Amino acid sequence: MSTTAEPAAGDGELDLLVRRARLRDGRVVDLAVRDGRFVRVAPEVTEPARTEIDASGRLVLPGLVDPHLHVDKALTVGHGTAWPEGTFQESIDMTLERRRSYTTEDLLRRGREVLELAVAYGTTALRAFADVGTVGGLRSAEALLALRDEFADLLDVQVVAFPQEGLVRDPGAGALLVRAMEAGCDVVGAFPWFELSSTHAQEHLDEAFEVARRFDADVHAFVDDEPVAPQVHNLEQLALSTIAAGWQGRVVASHGCGLASYDDHLAERTIMLVRDAGISVCANAHVSLVSKCEHASQPIPRGITRVRELIAAGVNVVTGQDDVADPYYPFGRADMLEVASFLVHTAHLYRPEDVEHGLDAVTENGARAMRLEDYGIREGAWADLVVLDEGSTATDVLRLQPARRWVVRRGRIVATTETRREVRRGRG
Ligand SMILES: [Zn+2]
Numbered sequence: 001m002s003t004t005a006e007p008a009a010g011d012g013e014l015d016l017l018v019r020r021a022r023l024r025d026g027r028v029v030d031l032a033v034r035d036g037r038f039v040r041v042a043p044e045v046t047e048p049a050r051t052e053i054d055a056s057g058r059l060v061l062p063g064l065v066d067p068h069l070h071v072d073k074a075l076t077v078g079h080g081t082a083w084p085e086g087t088f089q090e091s092i093d094m095t096l097e098r099r100r101s102y103t104t105e106d107l108l109r110r111g112r113e114v115l116e117l118a119v120a121y122g123t124t125a126l127r128a129f130a131d132v133g134t135v136g137g138l139r140s141a142e143a144l145l146a147l148r149d150e151f152a153d154l155l156d157v158q159v160v161a162f163p164q165e166g167l168v169r170d171p172g173a174g175a176l177l178v179r180a181m182e183a184g185c186d187v188v189g190a191f192p193w194f195e196l197s198s199t200h201a202q203e204h205l206d207e208a209f210e211v212a213r214r215f216d217a218d219v220h221a222f223v224d225d226e227p228v229a230p231q232v233h234n235l236e237q238l239a240l241s242t243i244a245a246g247w248q249g250r251v252v253a254s255h256g257c258g259l260a261s262y263d264d265h266l267a268e269r270t271i272m273l274v275r276d277a278g279i280s281v282c283a284n285a286h287v288s289l290v291s292k293c294e295h296a297s298q299p300i301p302r303g304i305t306r307v308r309e310l311i312a313a314g315v316n317v318v319t320g321q322d323d324v325a326d327p328y329y330p331f332g333r334a335d336m337l338e339v340a341s342f343l344v345h346t347a348h349l350y351r352p353e354d355v356e357h358g359l360d361a362v363t364e365n366g367a368r369a370m371r372l373e374d375y376g377i378r379e380g381a382w383a384d385l386v387v388l389d390e391g392s393t394a395t396d397v398l399r400l401q402p403a404r405r406w407v408v409r410r411g412r413i414v415a416t417t418e419t420r421r422e423v424r425r426g427r428g
Pocket of ligand 1: 254
């Protein structure tokens with residue numbers, strides 16, 4: 001064994017060597033991997049490796065991160081789905097109706113399909129939301145916990161126990177939330193916005209933080225989910241609850257849409273509280289665009305939180321796929337580069353330095369929101385990465401939506417995609 005701090009040089013064959021990898025800062029380096037971790041990031045590594053990838057100067061990102069995906073709802077709509085009203089409330093009602101008929105087999109089948117898509121598109125860590133409540137009980141949580149174990153060699157899954165029907169509005173859900181955490185869920189979900197008064201929203205948060213304390217778990221709360229509701233202040237309540245619980249840095253807020261409808265003075269103060277509470281904000285702009293505002297009068301609001309102001313204040317801003325072919329959003333393919341593209345479009349992030357925030361949101365910032373340890377392309381970190389077929393800048397990556405040529409998790413190739421594009425000119 002090497003006794004110096006020099007990482008693992010000369011310890012025999014490497015498990016993986018990624019040659020000529022372009023990093024976001026423009027350096028082209030070799031990435032040497034042993035025992036699932038980067039042991040050398042250097043201009044040239046000469047040690048032999050069991051597996052080699054020649055990235056040929058392609059951009060390499062750390063594994064993509066999706067901090068918000070409803071795995072139990074995924075792929076529940078398609079051909080034959082009726083949306084008579086096309087309202088947000090209808091989406092909520094349809095989900096509730098479907099949850100009555102979830103079977104474990106159905107949850108596992110749809111879950112496998114969406115998690116495999118995520119891996120193929122380069123995601124190596126995601127938060128899977130499992131609805132917990134008196135409708136459906138623990139069925140979703142149990143299925144997602146089984147999937148977490150089944151997919152453990154492909155990606156990190158954190159299962160969120162999520163009280164989708166509320167805690168005050170759904171008597172009995174609180175006890176189920178505790179049971180879901182006892183069964184092994186990783187994160188306590190909260191949905192104060194769904195309660196019918198701010199008093200109940202606070203009771204909901206108090207109960208969720210009590211469970212979080214009991215299980216020493218992080219919290220992921222849905223707040224201010226109404227696009228135009230300047231009177232709803234769940235985000236402020238969440239920030240104050242976070243500080244009171246001493247949970248700074250351990251809380252994510254989705255989607256905070258209402259923040260956009262506050263007057264600027266109030267929004268600024270709320271953003272300062274969110275920053276002080278160390279809350280990450282998960283925007284999921286594409287879902288709001290599609291399913292939250294369509295019945296408003298013109299000009300139609302977009303239902304997207306104040307992304308630029310949050311970033312400017314130093315808040316950790318992330319985004320998640322949220323929904324894949326479910327009653328809230330019939331599109332999506334668990335592709336975080338597509339999701340990042342929606343974020344930069346809707347948040348007016350188009351200058352080169354602004355677009356970097358789009359890639360940060362689905363890599364480093366996502367890792368921070370999920371509190372992933374040893375994340376990133378650096379010596380000592382886990383060797384989770386994705387090699388992109390095209391594009392060397394953030395703007396070009398989001399513009400071109402390149403194929404994920406190789407996806408590597410803990411030093412093992414877990415997915416590959418090859419594409420072939422040909423333009424035939426002339427009349428021949
Ligand atoms: Zn969601």
